[in-house]
Amino acid sequence: MAPLISAAEVAKHNNKGDCWVILNGDVYDLTNFLPEHPAGANIILKYAGKDGSKAFNPIHPSDIIQKLLPAKVRVGKVDPATLKAEAAEKPSEEELQRQKAESSKPPLSQMLNMWDFEAVAKQVLKKEAWAYYSSGADDEITLRENHAAFGRIWLKPRILIDVAKIDMSTTILGQKSSIPLYISATALGRLGHPDGECNLTRAAHTHDIIQMIPTLASCTFDEIRGAARNGQHQFFQLYVNKDRKITEAVVRKAEAAGCKGLFITVDAPQLGRREKDMRMKFDDDSAIQKETGDRVDRNQGAARAISSFIDPALKWDDIKWFKSITKMPIVLKGVQCAEDAVLAYQYGCQGVVLSNHGGRQLDWSRSGIEILPEVMAALDAVGARDKLEVYVDGGVRRATDIFKAVALGAKAVGIGRPLLYAMSSYGQAGVERALDLLKDEMEMTMRLMGTPTIKDITRSHVITDNLNKHISVVEDFSMNSVYDRLSTSANPKL
Amino acid sequence: MAPLISAAEVAKHNNKGDCWVILNGDVYDLTNFLPEHPAGANIILKYAGKDGSKAFNPIHPSDIIQKLLPAKVRVGKVDPATLKAEAAEKPSEEELQRQKAESSKPPLSQMLNMWDFEAVAKQVLKKEAWAYYSSGADDEITLRENHAAFGRIWLKPRILIDVAKIDMSTTILGQKSSIPLYISATALGRLGHPDGECNLTRAAHTHDIIQMIPTLASCTFDEIRGAARNGQHQFFQLYVNKDRKITEAVVRKAEAAGCKGLFITVDAPQLGRREKDMRMKFDDDSAIQKETGDRVDRNQGAARAISSFIDPALKWDDIKWFKSITKMPIVLKGVQCAEDAVLAYQYGCQGVVLSNHGGRQLDWSRSGIEILPEVMAALDAVGARDKLEVYVDGGVRRATDIFKAVALGAKAVGIGRPLLYAMSSYGQAGVERALDLLKDEMEMTMRLMGTPTIKDITRSHVITDNLNKHISVVEDFSMNSVYDRLSTSANPKL
Amino acid sequence: MAPLISAAEVAKHNNKGDCWVILNGDVYDLTNFLPEHPAGANIILKYAGKDGSKAFNPIHPSDIIQKLLPAKVRVGKVDPATLKAEAAEKPSEEELQRQKAESSKPPLSQMLNMWDFEAVAKQVLKKEAWAYYSSGADDEITLRENHAAFGRIWLKPRILIDVAKIDMSTTILGQKSSIPLYISATALGRLGHPDGECNLTRAAHTHDIIQMIPTLASCTFDEIRGAARNGQHQFFQLYVNKDRKITEAVVRKAEAAGCKGLFITVDAPQLGRREKDMRMKFDDDSAIQKETGDRVDRNQGAARAISSFIDPALKWDDIKWFKSITKMPIVLKGVQCAEDAVLAYQYGCQGVVLSNHGGRQLDWSRSGIEILPEVMAALDAVGARDKLEVYVDGGVRRATDIFKAVALGAKAVGIGRPLLYAMSSYGQAGVERALDLLKDEMEMTMRLMGTPTIKDITRSHVITDNLNKHISVVEDFSMNSVYDRLSTSANPKL
């Protein structure tokens, strides 16, 4: 039985050479761990001798210490009687405004589309959560291009086809799905909602769709898998650890727990520069880390804090090893050109996700939807169209987006942020309504396109002549600034 | 003779199990009808035991109860003496502003183009009417693309041709029209003006053009047909009812009444998601319906309230049946690709309207004007160019738009919203002036193009190289936000 | 000798049936002229019995009454002693602001480019003058396209060529010009400056360039021709009068007076709808006319007021007649396609101006610069490149624009509005500085392009791949409105 330690005793261990921290009632001696903390020592030192639970919990799964640190770091339990109620910090103007937005947010029933959820989330999320979720790489061109690219595909509806009954069900890696859509893996779900990724698990069950469990979830794998109901299928997303033993253990555990597919992230040998996220640390005491000097600190922001274990040396030959340790179908997440999709097929993968990681990795990489036609053509050329499932994620906001992806050959699309925003704003019910809305839109779209089932949706239903056209406009400010805009009689001065 | 019932008696029947409503002096027992009301029970229950005329009238044709409900629902007439003058509701800030705009709107003579009418309508229409009229599907891309597409067609004027006399008259389905333009069918005209669609009928007579009578008019068919003067031709627009008996009766009535063409709407197996319209119900007590729960209510907004009878199983073979029940020329309204135009010809139709329903059905469907050249080429290929009349609607705001459509092969264009806006702002006189303006512009355009008659207008007068070019711009906010814009000496700081 | 009439006497003739007006000291009986006035009777009736000089002078050349009306309308001279000083009207807020802008305008030396003059003119011009000068047809797309089109041509500079000496002189219709640029004809110069078009004449002399004298000048032909110094060449722009006798007289007079070219305007069988100009009449008592009823008045605005004499029946065969009455070289102003340029050559013209009348006639007509390469190719095809001079007007604002036109085959460009703006802001000195600036830019451009003389400028110096690319962008407001723009550290909230 762990000894009971007074808060006063803990408070003595408050420096770099002797650093105890209280986390959820337990006392840990993290002195030796300081130099190893992926997010740096400073953020731990901020709580040396104190209770760090409030900063720790939204970022870390509850089992992370048990999994990663030796048992002996646990010194004991803090004596609750000795813990003083922390003087509540006076919230900032910004935080007060956020709380007001939170308390006056529109009723769930008023959410009519994915943009609605994003607009609410922008108001109610804590700023570091918003920064982490919403940010993209560099100038966020690819972040926005992901949705914009769908806007260069137009639809060609057909008429006078019986569309009384619409069936949008399909299969993904052989598993049934009520709509060609799965919930993509995203990190740090508890930043947005106390129940974190489990909200998504439960909503996936309600809607009979498949959730991909993230390596970097802030709920534990067991919590997420445990939230699934009997027979509910899930996939597992993997960041490959430099230590292949850990990787192997994680993969075997996922397979043993019944996961139906292994999605290996291949677009993140290093997590991207997301400047909105990086800026957070400067104006927020609660930031995940403090900078340590004048030169560039390459571990800035939440993204980098959680990713130092990822192996940048991962290569094609490693796929063979994965096939030796698991029977789960293997899908490469983050393929960005036709050549690599063909390689994935040749290395024996069952699928690829055309993805740029939600615009969070390399700015100016193209959208998955733009790459899709090239990939399908290349697979056709090697006779592999039906042997490799192709998914697309990034930028999906409307059922017309899903329709376009399916028409171009995708088996399904992955959706991430929109459901995070729904979850952060309204919890599980929010996610369910978001999916309701997408299904409502999908039924409408399939009906108006004259395609009552998924297999009726073909290449001929979409027009992609402009898909590869990217432009940049240099505005003629001289002309535009002296031009006297037209007005109407009702608005003499616009 | 109907019994006289006191208002106090009516007031007792004020709940779901016993629901009487006064409508225009008559008392109806709507208890059994509650579950069948296309717009839901709630909006009726709001007026249970009370007078619902003010909410009922702008949405429903006056004969709708007689047509759709059994005679026995009419319980009697309310005793006028017992009706208390309703305490006038205090109008909202928004409504007061609207009334002020209404009373200070510019004189009709200041309206110089279609935009002027729209700007006035935006200010003087009740907000639910504006939402219903102006809204489009989803993100309203197609709504705006409809006009924008005309902007990708440029004109090639010819010179030194005698244009002293301009003749813009033509025929549509064999009927004379003073300009290649007809008034397209639009629903719920009384939302905008007490005389509703009859304003359009009368203005059509003044201008010697043809009106298409809508199925979902808020005036009755007889009222609209009755407003036509001797010899004034009209077409009939049809939403096909699931109950083909009703459909047949409606078609036969139209033919008997002298309608010269049957325009069957084929782009609306289900009416679209128009979110501006859907949002109305949340912030307005007078909204057409209240939501009934947390999950998506698929009958939201005015559009869906009025459309549940439409048959989503309508198919090509049904065209044969239509040909068996009417001699009117049959035109398919809502064709969106060349293949379906050819099919329409092969199934014996006399015309097609290239239309996406004013951008109100499926977002990202292309504009009619963009499809037109493909359709004409396909008809040429099957030798049908002169055997099928092709019309275009959507986005027409200027006579140059009409000219472009005619040059590309359209027999005429349909105009809807601009005339609704003119009607809502200034009644029949507004519609007449709008048509005056279009004719004035058309005379100018034909003169400056060197095409004195409609048949002089040819494919060589327009340049369509860019018609299929759609782009989306992802702005470089980083660069643009730090750039220091040029200024002029007269405006040192712009 | 004309009788002296008292103002009191004049004041008695103050109605439709008996209408005397004082104009610059003379008294006219305009009763019979009322129905013939191109701008309508009302504007005259406003001054019935009064002195109308202030409204008359900026619009009409001083000799117009003598030229157009019978001598007997002149009743006599007003007795100056009897004229009461008009109670000065209290100027409007808008006019006061204008006067303030006028008095505080930047010194001329601060004008650095054509935009600077336009920005000043916008502030100091009377609003009806600004409306008349700046307006374009319909939605003013072509108005702006004229300059924007130059922006789709890029330059290909060459290096290491001796550019110490730059010679930009050339010839136009055989006459020397110090730069490939002439002053194009524009109407109503006295709206902008009391000396009207004579400012341009004098500045043309200073700069050794050629002015085109407009038919619709507000100075008389004799005044303008008289302002020219010995040996200064001018061209004459002609609107063809329905009465060919008048036309012939005008042409013969121009030739006799020494004009070196006849520019026949062929793009204006009817003057365009310029809505900014048309709107003027509604909010300004000094407007040129009042509306006369509810239906469209087709003579609205200054443009239409002055143009009713133009012959819409002018045709190719008339060119032969022109050649029979004058030896001046004939140039067609307003050619808008290659076919008509070839016809002009075949009918014996010496030149064409590729022009859309400054965007004032037909919206969606292309810019002259866009048409230029097609025209040159067509002339090449018939062996006429060196036999027909081709000019371009519309949108020229920078010397790079002039360079682009010359590189594509134009002999010169015409410039209109920019010089009007310079004239309206600073009179003759303004025009001279504007031309100075263009020459300064031209020297720089030729030096940096590696083309020391005009004949060194060739097709290979410009890149026109995008010249025919016109696009329209339909913005995704949904995405853009929820997107959280990036900020910089220095500007946390942009």
Add this chain to the structure above:
Amino acid sequence: MAPLISAAEVAKHNNKGDCWVILNGDVYDLTNFLPEHPAGANIILKYAGKDGSKAFNPIHPSDIIQKLLPAKVRVGKVDPATLKAEAAEKPSEEELQRQKAESSKPPLSQMLNMWDFEAVAKQVLKKEAWAYYSSGADDEITLRENHAAFGRIWLKPRILIDVAKIDMSTTILGQKSSIPLYISATALGRLGHPDGECNLTRAAHTHDIIQMIPTLASCTFDEIRGAARNGQHQFFQLYVNKDRKITEAVVRKAEAAGCKGLFITVDAPQLGRREKDMRMKFDDDSAIQKETGDRVDRNQGAARAISSFIDPALKWDDIKWFKSITKMPIVLKGVQCAEDAVLAYQYGCQGVVLSNHGGRQLDWSRSGIEILPEVMAALDAVGARDKLEVYVDGGVRRATDIFKAVALGAKAVGIGRPLLYAMSSYGQAGVERALDLLKDEMEMTMRLMGTPTIKDITRSHVITDNLNKHISVVEDFSMNSVYDRLSTSANPKL
């Protein structure tokens, strides 16, 4: 020993005919020099009889008088005791705001990218310095196009390649560089920071990259060369003087001092019209010059003030002469088309910089990056790809820009303004951090692209289909102004 002169004595020589000026303690008689001063006499006369050091120092290298004027102009030293402390001028509102921005600028560690530095520089630079550094030619289209062009190139990342180790080192003209980037020559560095170009020298050493020393530096050549540490390589940028003797002396001195390459600027036979810079003189007493009359003064602004010595007659044959006077490799800076790159090769140059001088010379010239593929193809065609090094400057702001240039064949990119902005905001440390950030981005980019070394970067990694597509959009203000934008529930009125 120089005589000591009292300030009172100096004050007597205060006019055009007798003009003494104190500069850094020395007294000069500039009377004879007045007409020769490149920036005009007025700016000198402003300080006649006074101390002009504050205006002189940021513009001129300290040795300029010794180098250019006869020794006798130095009259003596001013007696410091007699110098009155100048009454401090009351700073303008604008200057006070600048000082406030200066004192409250964000800490250096918050700078995350090049835009951040530019945003700070915009706030803390004196306005004439900002105008000089930031301005471009004419309408600044090319200025912005330079970066925008990179945005028309997209990346094609490859996956599953071992990117644990990234090596971005390369060579430039045979000299090692830690990244394919050199510091390009820019003028007047002391406008931004008292240590001027020496900041760049020191930061170049820290980062093991190469600085190009500018002819128009405001530090002397010896100062800059002296700031280099042992073994630090530098290049020398040359504006060719009309007096070839001076040119020869300068070149020989650079070579003797160890410079490793001679970059001859060929795009500036005359320095460009930069209107932001030109406007400075009008509203600032401290302006470099005052205007001298009404006609255009062709030496306006800082750019022109410093450039009158440049030879506009420089031509290809002169390259032979340069080869005769130096063994340094010769690079032409400012090549703008493939033909001239081939000529450079044929004339024996070792390299070319594809550059439009940062958009400061000829507006509408294309960006270097756009020209690069044409140049590489042309060099391939003559077998010279490996015999001529090609560099690109202009618009580089992100490591993805560097990557794109390298992928298209550039040996390195030049960076100018971004480092000036970093230097002006934070001195040497700012430049070092800017380079840190670019290296951090470059490491990320190379890792995510799957290219661990520079030679792994190939043409196949970039997509350039849209690189030559330039468009200009003419907005449809009519449609857009009446359109009622969509809103979300959370933001009912956007």
